[in-house]
Amino acid sequence: xxxxTRTLAGMEETLTAGQAHAVVARGLTKRFGATTAVNRADLxxxxxxxxxxxxxxxxxxxxxxxxxxxxxxxxxxxASVLGYDxxxxxxxxxxxxxxAGQYASVDETLTGxxxxxxxxxxxxxxxxxxxxxxxxxxxxxxxxDAAGRAVKTYSGGMRRxxxxxxxxxxxxxVLFLDEPTTGLDPxxxxxxxxxxxxxxxxxxxxxxxxxxxxxxxxLADQIAVIDHGLVIAEGTSAELKAQxxxxxxxxxxxxxxGHDTREEETEEDDELAELSA
Amino acid sequence: xxxxxxxxxxxxxxxxxxxxxxVRAVQQTCSLAWRTLVQVKHNxxxxxDFSVQPIMFLLxxxxxxxxxxxxxxxxxxxYVLPGxxxxxxxxxxxxxxxxxxxxxxxxxxxxxxxxxxxxxAPLAGRIIADVAKQAWAVALLYGxxxxxxxxxxxxxxxxxxxxxxxxxxxxAFAWAFVWIGVLAxxxxxxxxxxxxxxxPLTFTSGAFVRTATMPGWxxxxxxxxxxxxxxxxxxxxxxxGPVAVPAVEALLYAAAFVAVFAPxxxxxxxxxx
Numbered sequence: 074x075x076x077x078t079r080t081l082a083g084m085e086e087t088l089t090a091g092q093a094h095a096v097v098a099r100g101l102t103k104r105f106g107a108t109t110a111v112n113r114a115d116l117x118x119x120x121x122x123x124x125x126x127x128x129x130x131x132x133x134x135x136x137x138x139x140x141x142x143x144x145x146x147x148x149x150x151x152a153s154v155l156g157y158d159x160x161x162x163x164x165x166x167x168x169x170x171x172x173a174g175q176y177a178s179v180d181e182t183l184t185g186x187x188x189x190x191x192x193x194x195x196x197x198x199x200x201x202x203x204x205x206x207x208x209x210x211x212x213x214x215x216x217x218d219a220a221g222r223a224v225k226t227y228s229g230g231m232r233r234x235x236x237x238x239x240x241x242x243x244x245x246x247v248l249f250l251d252e253p254t255t256g257l258d259p260x261x262x263x264x265x266x267x268x269x270x271x272x273x274x275x276x277x278x279x280x281x282x283x284x285x286x287x288x289x290x291x292l293a294d295q296i297a298v299i300d301h302g303l304v305i306a307e308g309t310s311a312e313l314k315a316q317x318x319x320x321x322x323x324x325x326x327x328x329x330x331g332h333d334t335r336e337e338e339t340e341e342d343d344e345l346a347e348l349s350a
Numbered sequence: 351x352x353x354x355x356x357x358x359x360x361x362x363x364x365x366x367x368x369x370x371x372x373v374r375a376v377q378q379t380c381s382l383a384w385r386t387l388v389q390v391k392h393n394x395x396x397x398x399d400f401s402v403q404p405i406m407f408l409l410x411x412x413x414x415x416x417x418x419x420x421x422x423x424x425x426x427x428x429y430v431l432p433g434x435x436x437x438x439x440x441x442x443x444x445x446x447x448x449x450x451x452x453x454x455x456x457x458x459x460x461x462x463x464x465x466x467x468x469x470x471a472p473l474a475g476r477i478i479a480d481v482a483k484q485a486w487a488v489a490l491l492y493g494x495x496x497x498x499x500x501x502x503x504x505x506x507x508x509x510x511x512x513x514x515x516x517x518x519x520x521x522a523f524a525w526a527f528v529w530i531g532v533l534a535x536x537x538x539x540x541x542x543x544x545x546x547x548x549x550p551l552t553f554t555s556g557a558f559v560r561t562a563t564m565p566g567w568x569x570x571x572x573x574x575x576x577x578x579x580x581x582x583x584x585x586x587x588x589x590x591g592p593v594a595v596p597a598v599e600a601l602l603y604a605a606a607f608v609a610v611f612a613p614x615x616x617x618x619x620x621x622x623x
Contacts, residue, residue: 142464157366165366167466177464178457182389194381195467197374223392239461 095120095247095278096141100150103136110136112302113150118280118295123273125293126282127326133302134282135176138251141280142172154247171240174251174282178236179224185211185235186220189242196243203242210238214268230261237268248272250281254288266292286323300330375468382462382475386449387482400445400487404438405494411558412498419559424499431495432512432585433557436577438491439484439516440552443524444544446480447531451540454532454622473528480524481517488513492588503590512587515597519580522604525611532618557581576603 096118103111111133118124126134139145141152143163151158157165179188186207193203211220214234219227224235233253240248250269254262269279269292283289289296290310298306298313306313306329314320317328370378390396411434412427420426453459453472462472492500492509502509531540552558554568555577561569572578579600586593 139460144460144463162368164369164466167464168366170464172461172464176457177461179461180385180389180453180458181456182392183385184392187385187388191381191385192461192465195378195462195465195471243465 093120094118096124096152096154096280098137098141098150098152101137101140101147101152102149103133103140103145104148109302111140111147114299114302114304116152116297116304118278120278121273121276122294123269123279123281123292125289125296126280126299127284127286127289127293127296128282128299129284132299134299135174135251136302137299138172138174138249138280138282139176142170142177142249143167144172144176168243169246171243171245171248172251173233173236173240174249174253175255176251177240179232179239181225182223184221184223185216185227185231185238188224188235188239192239192242198242206242210241214238230257230264233257233261233265234268237265241272245277247278247280250279252282252284254283254285262288286321286326298326298329305329370466370468375471378467378471379474379478382471383478383482384475386476386479390483396445400438400442400483401490404434404487404491407438408434408491408494408498415558427495427498427500428503428589429560429585430558431491431500432588433555433581435488435491435513435588436516436520436581436584437552437557438487439520440523440548440577441544442480442484442487443520443527444541444548445483446476446524447527447540447544448537449476449480449531450528451531451534451537455536477521477524481521484517484520485513488516500589502588504587508587508593512584515587515600516580516584519576519600519604522607523576525607525615529611529615529618532615532622551575552577555581576600579603 094117096116098114098116101111101114101116102109114133114137116124116137126137128134136145140147141154141159143159143166146160151160153159154166155169157169159166179185180191183191189207189210190200190203193206194200198206207220208217211217214237216231216234216238219231224232227235237250237253240250253269254265257265266288269281273279279292281288281292294309296308296310296313297304306316306325308316313325317325319325319328408431411430412423416423416426416430420429450473453462459472463469492513527540527544530543531537534540534543554564554572555561555575556572557577561572561578564572579596580603582591583593583597583600585591586596
């Protein structure tokens with residue numbers, strides 16, 4: 074995109090304040106061999122909001138995130154983050170985004186502090202700045218006591234908090250969270266939700282994937298329901314309920330797909346039950 | 351999809367750079383090299399892996415096998431030290447591959463690739479760190495060897511050239527394992543595969559024994575073995591003996607390994623991610 078179109082887009086942003094989109098995808102498609110993981114997905118995520126991608130395991134949520142985060146090239150369609158094309162302007166996109174989740178982890182052999190300092194240094198901070206930023210984030214995520222310990226000794230909840238902290242080092246304007254609470258006990262999950270709310274209050278745009286309806290209900294301003302690579306419905310939690318005449322998101326999902334979200338994720342359920350026990 | 355009708359796009363406030371500058375790319379490579387080296391601090395076993403183990407091998411070969419193989423421990427030390435340096439360097443190239451495989455396996459690779467850093471920095475950083483570890487192990491073995499009575503039959507410059515040749519060739523051979531490291535599903539498999547390939551290759555070479563005592567068919571194989579060529583060239587440079595022919599042949603092997611396995615590794619990496 075040329076400087077002029079960006080300026081125009083910027084003016085449009087001012088004109089339609091509150092309506093501007095931080096992430097836009099059109100016809101986004103990804104195939105793996107014979108499987109179509111993502112099929113012509115259209116998404117428009119308003120700046121400063123939380124957008125929930127809801128669907129069972131294997132629905133294509135992670136593939137969408139990986140394409141938006143420049144990790145995977147789309148086979149068809151296009152997507153942009155804050156006006157930059159994810160394929161043609163990947164380097165610019167990478168300067169604006171943060172990514173946390175099961176597929177973007179930290180170095181387990183380093184300490185929590187070392188991980189954050191490393192990412193700070195890689196994104197252009199001086200040694201002193203990187204150390205200060207790491208300290209600040211460790212404090213904010215209640216990891217100060219564990220700062221000097223290797224990450225492999227961390228609990229699941231601590232790991233997720235550090236993953237999230239790592240994605241925030243360079244102060245991203247758009248944050249991708251891929252199943253941030255899968256496998257967490259309810260207390261750690263609530264703590265993570267609070268952090269996401271704080272980030273949004275600071276003006277960060279969040280794209281969150283989840284298989285938990287409650288999580289989408291609690292956090293997301295807008296929800297897209299995904300099944301077998303297709304976006305099958307989109308709207309606020311209330312809109313989806315009204316549209317399908319269901320009173321819970323569970324029922325919404327059942328009426329849209331003919332199956333519920335749980336049947337393909339027994340493993341995670343077992344893990345969660347184990348952790349809560 | 352009502353949201354699609356509004357075409358406004360929020361944009362970044364100032365134009366962002368479109369690529370990484372060369373100075374930043376070098377800094378990023380150094381940061382990632384630091385990361386690989388600082389791992390050692392948290393994993394004392396790794397320090398043992400490339401410090402204690404080579405010394406153990408040297409002592410074992412010189413004092414247990416030395417008299418039987420080489421007539422006297424001193425004569426055998428002169429023969430075997432360059433061979434052990436080569437053998438140890440080849441085995442430590444597995445670290446590059448297992449480290450890379452671990453990063454892919456655990457998702458750290460994805461984290462790095464989503465950062466605005468030079469695309470080559472993660473691999474370059476790891477290679478630089480691993481070459482530094484190799485250099486340390488070569489120096490350590492040479493130092494211990496000297497303390498045990500090894501005397502270079504050549505000049506200090508030739509000894510340094512020998513060390514340089516070992517580093518260059520093993521770095522080139524490492525591409526084969528980098529390829530395996532990217533293909534294999536997990537780091538343990540890389541380790542097992544590496545041992546299965548490297549053990550026969552180093553022990554049928556001229557690194558530890560003179561190939562003349564081997565049966566004819568094995569001699570033929572051994573003479574073509576790149577480990578033999580590298581060991582002979584290194585021996586020539588450090589202890590004295592022919593250098594030019596084995597050195598050129600070892601370097602040709604190195605060039606062939608890079609030409610074949612570097613593109614395969616890059617291709618496999620692109621497919622995997």
